[in-house]
Amino acid sequence: MTAKVDKGVCIGCGLCSSICPSVxxxxxxxxxxxxMNPVPETDTESVQEACNNCPVGAISIEK
Ligand code: F3S
Structure with missing residues (x-):
């Protein structure tokens, strides 16, 4: 899995870094x-959670 933050969309709420600070x-x-790309196996669940919960949908994931 690789993850990406769209900087044009992120509003800096900080949720992703509190859910998954290692990525x-x-x-x-x-x-x-x-x-951290590719995302370590141990962090895939929390990265998915961050993606699902980002209030502006700035995080995208490629499997
Ligand atoms: Fe930005 Fe979304 Fe993270 S707004 S700080 S990418 S949770």
Whole structure:
């Protein structure tokens, strides 16, 4: 699985990095990015959860 944050869509709510801090991190610009691709097997569930719960749908996943 690989994950991506669309920076044009992310509003910096921080939910993804609190759900899955080992994959998503907040940058100095206040927006999230993915710093672990491909996503480790152990994190796929929480990345999926972050994707499902991002309020603006900024996270996309490729399996
Ligand atoms: Fe941005 Fe969505 Fe994460 S708004 S900070 S990608 S939960």
């Amino acid at each position: 998503f991190q907040m940058n100095d610009d206040g927006l999230a990015s993915v710093f």
